[in-house]
Amino acid sequence: MNISIVTVGKLKEKYLKQGIEEYSKRLSAYAKIDIIEIPDEKAPETLSEQEMLQVKGKEGERILSKIPDDAHVIALAIEGKMKSSEELAETLDKLATYGKSKIAFVIGGSLGLSKDVMKRANDTLSFSRMTFPHQLMRLILVEQVYRAFRINRGEPYHK
Numbered sequence: 167m168n169i170s171i172v173t174v175g176k177l178k179e180k181y182l183k184q185g186i187e188e189y190s191k192r193l194s195a196y197a198k199i200d201i202i203e204i205p206d207e208k209a210p211e212t213l214s215e216q217e218m219l220q221v222k223g224k225e226g227e228r229i230l231s232k233i234p235d236d237a238h239v240i241a242l243a244i245e246g247k248m249k250s251s252e253e254l255a256e257t258l259d260k261l262a263t264y265g266k267s268k269i270a271f272v273i274g275g276s277l278g279l280s281k282d283v284m285k286r287a288n289d290t291l292s293f294s295r296m297t298f299p300h301q302l303m304r305l306i307l308v309e310q311v312y313r314a315f316r317i318n319r320g321e322p323y324h325k
């Protein structure tokens with residue numbers, strides 16, 4: 167399975183980089199993992215509603231340009247579907263059974279994801295109703311995808 171994580175902005179924090187590298191390495195035993203960073207749209211601190219839509223729209227176009235037509239897209243969104251780790255594992259297992267070999271998880275920038283990205287998404291995933299920084303979200307996601315593969319293989323994973 168090819169897992170890609172399309173994400174907005176460059177990861178700067180060393181502690182997050184190290185964590186993501188570690189889980190990506192572990193995950194690579196089960197799937198091909200690709201983290202695609204797209205540049206965030208530079209914007210002032212305060213923005214009008216219209217400007218916010220424009221920023222999200224531009225970032226959205228960049229995100230969509232990185233997603234192949236045959237990819238199954240899962241958009242990370244606070245208001246998305248909440249799943250247990252076992253349910254995420256089941257989702258990935260079912261996709262593999264249906265021959266879906268390209269899965270693209272999408273993480274938005276500080277303003278979130280555009281309407282067009284949400285429209286392209288085949289599914290959504292929420293990690294709770296809390297807002298996480300998008301860079302931390304990357305680490306949490308890689309760990310949960312790794313956990314999902316371990317669950318599907320019936321391999322031990324401390325709970």
Ligand SMILES: C[S@@+](CC[C@H](N)C(=O)[O-])C[C@H]1O[C@@H](n2cnc3c(N)ncnc32)[C@H](O)[C@@H]1O
Nearest residue numbers: 242243273274277278292293294296297298300
């Ligand atoms: C800082 S958040 C954006 C917050 C923005 N106000 C919104 O409502 O989307 C950046 C990105 O991280 C991801 N994210 C943050 N918290 C999340 C959560 N609890 N569940 C799923 N994704 C989350 C989403 O992809 C979001 O677009």
